[in-house]
Amino acid sequence: MKRLFTTDHRALALNYLILGLIAVITGTLLSLLMRIHRTWPDLAMPFHGALRPEDYLALVTMHGTLMVFFVLTVVPQSAFPNLVLPAQIGTERMAFPRLNSAAFWITAASLLTLLAAFMAPEGAPISGWTNYPPLSAIAATGPGQGAGMDLWLLSIALFCLAAILSSLNLLATIVARRCPGLTFTRLPLTVWSWLTSSALTIIAFSALLIAAALLLSDRHCGTSFFLPTGIVVNGVPQPNGSGSPMLWLHLFWFFGHPEVYIAILPGMGIASSLLANFTRRPVPAYRLMVLATLLIGFLGLGVWGHHMFVSGMNPYAGTAFGLTTIAISVPSSAEVLTWLVMLFRGRLRLTTPMLFALGFLSFFIAGGLTGPILAQPALDAYLHNTFFVVAHFHLVMAMAGVFSVFAGLYYWYPLITGRCMDETLGKIHFWISLIAAYGTFFPMHLAGLAGEPRHYAQLQGPVESFANLIPVERGITWSAFLLAAAQLIFLWNIFRSARRATPEAAPNPWQATTLEWSGVSHPTVSHGPYDYGTVSTGDFLPQWQPEKPF
Amino acid sequence: MPATFTRHTVETERKDTGFGGKPPLDRRPTGGGGGDENWDSHHSRRRGPREQLIRYRMAIFSILAADFVFFAVLVSAFFVRQSAGHIAASENYVSDWHPLSAPPILWINTAILLLSAATMEIARRQLFHEIDIMEEWLGLGRPAVRRAAPWLIATIVLGAAFLAGQWMAWHQMAQQGFFFGSNPNTYFFYLVTGTHAVHLLLGLGALVFALIAMFRFRRVEMRQIAVDSAAWYWHAMGLFWLFLFVLIAFFQ
Numbered sequence: 125m126k127r128l129f130t131t132d133h134r135a136l137a138l139n140y141l142i143l144g145l146i147a148v149i150t151g152t153l154l155s156l157l158m159r160i161h162r163t164w165p166d167l168a169m170p171f172h173g174a175l176r177p178e179d180y181l182a183l184v185t186m187h188g189t190l191m192v193f194f195v196l197t198v199v200p201q202s203a204f205p206n207l208v209l210p211a212q213i214g215t216e217r218m219a220f221p222r223l224n225s226a227a228f229w230i231t232a233a234s235l236l237t238l239l240a241a242f243m244a245p246e247g248a249p250i251s252g253w254t255n256y257p258p259l260s261a262i263a264a265t266g267p268g269q270g271a272g273m274d275l276w277l278l279s280i281a282l283f284c285l286a287a288i289l290s291s292l293n294l295l296a297t298i299v300a301r302r303c304p305g306l307t308f309t310r311l312p313l314t315v316w317s318w319l320t321s322s323a324l325t326i327i328a329f330s331a332l333l334i335a336a337a338l339l340l341s342d343r344h345c346g347t348s349f350f351l352p353t354g355i356v357v358n359g360v361p362q363p364n365g366s367g368s369p370m371l372w373l374h375l376f377w378f379f380g381h382p383e384v385y386i387a388i389l390p391g392m393g394i395a396s397s398l399l400a401n402f403t404r405r406p407v408p409a410y411r412l413m414v415l416a417t418l419l420i421g422f423l424g425l426g427v428w429g430h431h432m433f434v435s436g437m438n439p440y441a442g443t444a445f446g447l448t449t450i451a452i453s454v455p456s457s458a459e460v461l462t463w464l465v466m467l468f469r470g471r472l473r474l475t476t477p478m479l480f481a482l483g484f485l486s487f488f489i490a491g492g493l494t495g496p497i498l499a500q501p502a503l504d505a506y507l508h509n510t511f512f513v514v515a516h517f518h519l520v521m522a523m524a525g526v527f528s529v530f531a532g533l534y535y536w537y538p539l540i541t542g543r544c545m546d547e548t549l550g551k552i553h554f555w556i557s558l559i560a561a562y563g564t565f566f567p568m569h570l571a572g573l574a575g576e577p578r579h580y581a582q583l584q585g586p587v588e589s590f591a592n593l594i595p596v597e598r599g600i601t602w603s604a605f606l607l608a609a610a611q612l613i614f615l616w617n618i619f620r621s622a623r624r625a626t627p628e629a630a631p632n633p634w635q636a637t638t639l640e641w642s643g644v645s646h647p648t649v650s651h652g653p654y655d656y657g658t659v660s661t662g663d664f665l666p667q668w669q670p671e672k673p674f
Numbered sequence: 675m676p677a678t679f680t681r682h683t684v685e686t687e688r689k690d691t692g693f694g695g696k697p698p699l700d701r702r703p704t705g706g707g708g709g710d711e712n713w714d715s716h717h718s719r720r721r722g723p724r725e726q727l728i729r730y731r732m733a734i735f736s737i738l739a740a741d742f743v744f745f746a747v748l749v750s751a752f753f754v755r756q757s758a759g760h761i762a763a764s765e766n767y768v769s770d771w772h773p774l775s776a777p778p779i780l781w782i783n784t785a786i787l788l789l790s791a792a793t794m795e796i797a798r799r800q801l802f803h804e805i806d807i808m809e810e811w812l813g814l815g816r817p818a819v820r821r822a823a824p825w826l827i828a829t830i831v832l833g834a835a836f837l838a839g840q841w842m843a844w845h846q847m848a849q850q851g852f853f854f855g856s857n858p859n860t861y862f863f864y865l866v867t868g869t870h871a872v873h874l875l876l877g878l879g880a881l882v883f884a885l886i887a888m889f890r891f892r893r894v895e896m897r898q899i900a901v902d903s904a905a906w907y908w909h910a911m912g913l914f915w916l917f918l919f920v921l922i923a924f925f926q
Contacts, residue, residue, distance in 0.1 A: 219729045219732075219733070220729075220733060223733075288736075288737075288740050291736070292732075292733050292736035292737060292740075293733070295732055295733075295736050296729050296730075296732040296733045296736070299728065299729075299732050300725060300726075300728045300729035300732060301729070326736055326739050326740045326743075327739065327740070327743050329740075330740040330741070330743040330744045330747070331743050331744075331747050333744065334744050334747045334748055334751075335747065338751065341861070341865070345854060345855060345861075346854075346855035347854075347855060347858075347861040348858065349751060349755060349861070352760075353760055366758050366759060366760065366768075366769065366770045366771075366858065367755065367758060367858075368754055368755065368758045370754075371751055371754045371755070371758075374750075374754075375747060375751070378747075
């Protein structure tokens with residue numbers, strides 16, 4: 125109990141990690157059920173029987189919501205900063221510890237509310253994690269759109285509140301609690317990423333909060349913000365609305381696209397720090413990296429329309445959003461090229477965290493390359509809502525995000541337990557995960573190019589259009605099983621290493637320069653964060669040590 | 675020592691490190707606005723009067739940024755809804771948007787809220803007035819609090835009057851037969867005024883808290899922070915109301 129209601133940021137970080145673990149296990153199981161259903165549609169599930177199409181859509185919705193909010197937002201944007209951010213800026217506590225603790229509790233309540241949707245009378249909502257109206261605005265449109273949808277909206281509103289509170293705590297901490305000498309230009313890039321993503325969180329999640337409130341009002345107060353005219357559900361004409369479903373799309377994606385960067389920016393910061401450490405080279409263009417991070421955050425606020433090219437938006441607006449989207453690939457490419465430069469002629473130390481950082485880089489490039497393709501309205505008209513899109517965001521957001529989380533966990537594990545994780549198990553985990561992740565998500569490009577649509581419960585049926593894709597689908601399913609199974613190695617490694625199976629780690633096991641490894645309670649900083657391999661004596665100069673006189 | 679309006683120039687130059695050719699490490703104060711204090715040589719919490727103030731202002735400004743987006747979204751939804759009509763089968767443009775004439779009492783309410791912003795600012799400034807606040811800090815009575823309290827109470831009274839005025843505006847609307855669900859325009863009227871009223875209710879709570887804090891908090895800095903945070907929140911709500919009022923009154 126005392127552990128649960130703590131205001132200590134490191135204990136809160138562990139709570140967040142456990143919450144993320146519950147969410148990721150649930151979300152993964154849901155995705156495996158989806159894969160099983162797509163491959164063997166007639167197979168009866170234990171305790172449930174054969175999956176109906178609406179059950180499949182409920183799985184899609186809950187998988188997406190759990191993964192995007194409770195894994196890819198909670199872990200990089202809440203768990204990791206609580207774990208290391210105060211230490212990285214040389215302070216013992218956050219700016220507002222009680223606010224921080226409250227944010228965790230609201231997040232936990234939000235997760236419980238979401239999971240309760242499974243228990244709703246007609247099950248979980250079926251309109252996808254984006255929940256477009258009118259499907260999401262009228263309870264009669266399907267099972268799960270009644271109580272399940274209300275629970276979803278309530279859960280998301282709570283999550284928005286928690287995200288805003290936790291982010292303003294982070295912002296105030298970074299701005300006001302840095303240790304002496306730690307100027308903005310000496311902050312580790314992870315801190316810059318959290319600064320940017322926190323600012324994005326505050327803007328994006330307040331938009332989602334009001335959108336959720338408006339949708340709830342449409343559902344229960346007889347308003348029609350999002351309800352258009354002339355809707356007929358099951359032969360029953362609905363009251364006329366003259367509202368605009370497009371308004372929801374705009375509001376949702378005004379949140380939804382910055383959300384992508386909230387999920388991935390911390391990963392980019394982790395990658396920069398880890399690549400610098402394990403290549404023993406400084407980040408070659410620190411200021412450029414900071415600028416690119418800020419620019420990605422800024423441009424990320426103006427690209428949301430590329431999710432809506434075929435939804436009836438003005439085509440000229442589509443062109444404009446296409447342009448801003450292409451523009452955002454400039455700072456992203458700058459970061460990628462910087463990472464590649466660091467690898468080039470770097471003295472690589474291929475430890476497990478480094479391997480996962482490289483995995484992040486690989487997925488970020490592989491998934492990122494399809495971004496400019498989808499950013500073009502003409503191409504997107506064909507590819508929209510196909511598996512090509514699924515492949516794109518699972519590589520560039522899901523896999524890149526998860527691999528950066530793994531990199532962070534392997535890297536910071538000694539800070540939690542005082543021991544490193546087992547390297548051999550870690551490397552096995554990495555290689556199987558890497559191969560299985562590509563095996564799962566890469567063929568989806570081909571399926572998408574062949575026209576396979578998203579959100580279809582099954583491909584078999586009276587129409588044989590997609591019959592030739594069934595072998596691909598089967599391969600994806602087996603690969604997904606392998607990917608999920610590989611994570612058991614990771615779980616085993618966590619618990620095994622925590623129970624004293626690995627030797628105790630040195631105080632600074634990775635020979636890192638950033639302050640979370642200092643062990644000094646009141647550090648004073650006099651130089652930048654990535655002084656690797658540049659000083660004449662010694663291989664690196666930690667930030668807590670003063671610069672040596674020549 | 676509490677923060678005051680008068681800023682003293684603080685020496686940020688470091689001494690020469692004594693190694694001849696090597697340049698001094700850093701002459702800049704920390705970018706985060708240590709401002710008038712020598713941020714470089716103190717740990718957080720020992721950085722002088724402005725560090726805590728900055729921390730709380732940062733939090734308040736973040737909340738206000740979130741609130742700004744909240745209301746901005748509401749306003750954009752208003753315009754989208756206003757222009758959402760359709761061409762009917764008879765080839766006529768059909769829109770269910772009925773212009774609304776705002777209850778005149780809103781003008782009085784707006785004036786009251788503006789007045790309360792002025793009293794709030796006067797109260798806030800008392801807490802940063804150098805001579806008074808230094809006397810308080812030295813334990814020579816409480817001149818700053820004594821001077822600020824009437825203005826703060828005036829703000830609370832005016833704020834409550836504004837909320838009462840809003841209540842009357844809703845009442846007048848209801849008497850004319852316009853309820854929340856009556857037509858798209860009334861949704862917005864009630865939604866805009868309602869969410870703003872909830873925010874203002876929270877602000878009123880913050881003002882009462884600040885009033886109590888002025889007399890109960892032992893540290894002068896915390897009294898300043900309580901009043902300062904409440905004041906910024908109150909000003910922002912006043913500013914938001916101006917925009918929302920213009921929207922309701924003139925953009926029908």
